[in-house]
Amino acid sequence: MIIAIDGPAASGKGTIARRLAAHYRLPHLDTGLLYRAVGAKALENNVDFDDAAALAGIAAALDLAALDAEALKAGPVGEAASKVAAVPEVRAKLLKLQQDFAHQPGGAVLDGRDIGTVIAPDAEVKLFVTATPEARAERRFNELLKRGEEVTLAAVLDDIRRRDARDSGRSSAPLMQAPDAQVLDNTGLDVEGSWQAALALAERARAAAGL
Ligand SMILES: Nc1ncnc2c1ncn2[C@@H]1O[C@H](COP(=O)(O)OP(=O)(O)O)[C@@H](O)[C@H]1O
Numbered sequence: 001m002i003i004a005i006d007g008p009a010a011s012g013k014g015t016i017a018r019r020l021a022a023h024y025r026l027p028h029l030d031t032g033l034l035y036r037a038v039g040a041k042a043l044e045n046n047v048d049f050d051d052a053a054a055l056a057g058i059a060a061a062l063d064l065a066a067l068d069a070e071a072l073k074a075g076p077v078g079e080a081a082s083k084v085a086a087v088p089e090v091r092a093k094l095l096k097l098q099q100d101f102a103h104q105p106g107g108a109v110l111d112g113r114d115i116g117t118v119i120a121p122d123a124e125v126k127l128f129v130t131a132t133p134e135a136r137a138e139r140r141f142n143e144l145l146k147r148g149e150e151v152t153l154a155a156v157l158d159d160i161r162r163r164d165a166r167d168s169g170r171s172s173a174p175l176m177q178a179p180d181a182q183v184l185d186n187t188g189l190d191v192e193g194s195w196q197a198a199l200a201l202a203e204r205a206r207a208a209a210g211l
Pocket residue numbers: 007008009010011012013014015016139140142143186189190191192194
């Protein structure tokens with residue numbers, strides 16, 4: 001069974017994906033980490049965000065096993081990630097790795113922006129997780145505060161809006177809901193409520209797929 005979880009920044013898709021993976025005992029890939037890793041390397045090496053060939057080279061050399069998820073969750077890395085993610089050559093280099101992960105025997109859970117539309121349109125379970133920009137900004141703000149980052153709620157909301165626009169507006173695999181995805185707007189739900197709603201939707205899709 002393949003479970004595809006898509007949605008905008010800080011909608012809680014990663015939290016849901018991790019829990020679904022544990023619940024169904026499936027491997028999980030946070031695909032945002034791949035773009036974050038390319039963005040972080042580009043920042044580190046002062047690579048121009050317009051230099052598609054250099055960015056694609058970084059993407060091609062990525063070592064999944066060496067990704068430092070904790071460091072990659074830093075605020076500025078998210079912005080860099082969304083810039084490199086708009087470069088088609090970068091997406092092309094990361095495509096096979098994600099498709100192979102999704103289609104491994106037994107299945108997998110992947111979360112990102114284009115899982116249900118591009119990486120695994122054949123997924124049996126597709127959720128599009130969303131919430132208002134304000135609710136998402138508050139979640140990300142609290143997360144970054146806990147990490148010890150000096151941020152303001154207004155700056156985080158700005159970042160979220162900018163990333164939403166870039167991720168939805170790009171020509172290559174834009175953030176969008178797959179026609180057959182079930183939408184979960186968890187604006188008024190806490191982590192537990194969001195999880196319960198996601199599980200109910202996943203169970204419904206499994207039943208519909210005869211699983
Ligand atoms: N429904 C929710 N209500 C409040 N906070 C949430 C909710 N879901 C997730 N969070 C918190 O919001 C932050 C972002 O969640 P995460 O799952 O990483 O989102 P995404 O993967 O969409 O960026 C995390 O700190 C997480 O614990």
